[in-house]
Amino acid sequence: MAELAGLEDAKTRAVNEKHGDDHGVNLGKLRALAKRLKTQQELARGLWETDDSAARLLAILICRPKAFERDDLDAMLRAARTPKVHDWFVNYVVKKNPHCEELRLTWSADPDPVVASAGWALTAERVAKQPEGLDLSGLLDVIEAEMKDAPERLQWSMNLCLGQIGIEHAEYRTRAVGIGERLGVFRDYPTPAGCTSPFAPVWIAEIVRRRQGE
Structure with a gap:
């Protein structure tokens, strides 16, 4: 979380806020961080629980989509209220899960x-x-x-x-x-x-x- 906070940029946040998102982390830098961390399901769950949008986007990138149960996905979708978190969650997690249909x-x-x-x-x-x-x-x-x-x-x-x-x-x-x-x-x-x-x-x-x- 401290590393994510260090990536926060005011100009990026201002642009994102115009689209309904509430974080200021450049997505390229976020993806680079995810690439370094690789897949870590428990860390992903912990990041999601912070309710921080940048942390949730990182969680989506490092989680194992097939590891979530149906009720997990339903609760997470209902909690994903900002557009980018919502879109990434549907496209990167739900579509790869056996409960998708x-x-x-x-x-x-x-x-x-x-x-x-x-x-x-x-x-x-x-x-x-x-x-x-x-x-x-x-x-x-x-x-x-x-x-x-x-x-x-x-x-x-x-x-x-x-x-x-x-x-x-x-x-x-x-x-x-x-x-x-x-x-x-x-x-x-x-x-x-x-x-x-x-x-x-x-x-x-x-x-x-x-x-x-x-």
């Missing part, structure tokens, strides 16, 4: 929109990599009915799922693009030069174009 189903239906956003992020992953057994038409029904008025982080994950359906499944592409056009979610999202807009119709068209050009 069970938690995807549980979280997607949770009344807490931050928890539900994790379920939808996992669903988007399945849409892209393991769609067998998913009701893609049903997912589009829910997105069409609920995404426009969803809280920001849940809306982002639902939009991710919409985009993946349109990109990966040609038979649903026209419908996915149509839903995106009608809802208009992220139509005016500020997108840096050289980056693709998260507005689903634009995003779907761009990725499909790139793949067809390969």
Whole structure:
């Protein structure tokens, strides 16, 4: 913790706070520290218990994802309230754990929109990599009915799922693009030069174009 405190930088914190995060540690330096520590599950658990965001990010990098039980992951996800901790936890830990599918189903239906956003992020992953057994038409029904008025982080994950359906499944592409056009979610999202807009119709068209050009 003392070493993490020594990495704290005011300018980095100011940038992170604009995105809802509450730490000032450069992520490159954090990864270098994790590389030095290597995998240490008990240290990871201790770091997580500090409730410090930089410590939790380090914990995610040095833990053994498959070592956590289902209830551990559920409690940790509900405690991961800042965006970076939440995103890293879902992507680096939950996706590698054997309880991932069970938690995807549980979280997607949770009344807490931050928890539900994790379920939808996992669903988007399945849409892209393991769609067998998913009701893609049903997912589009829910997105069409609920995404426009969803809280920001849940809306982002639902939009991710919409985009993946349109990109990966040609038979649903026209419908996915149509839903995106009608809802208009992220139509005016500020997108840096050289980056693709998260507005689903634009995003779907761009990725499909790139793949067809390969």
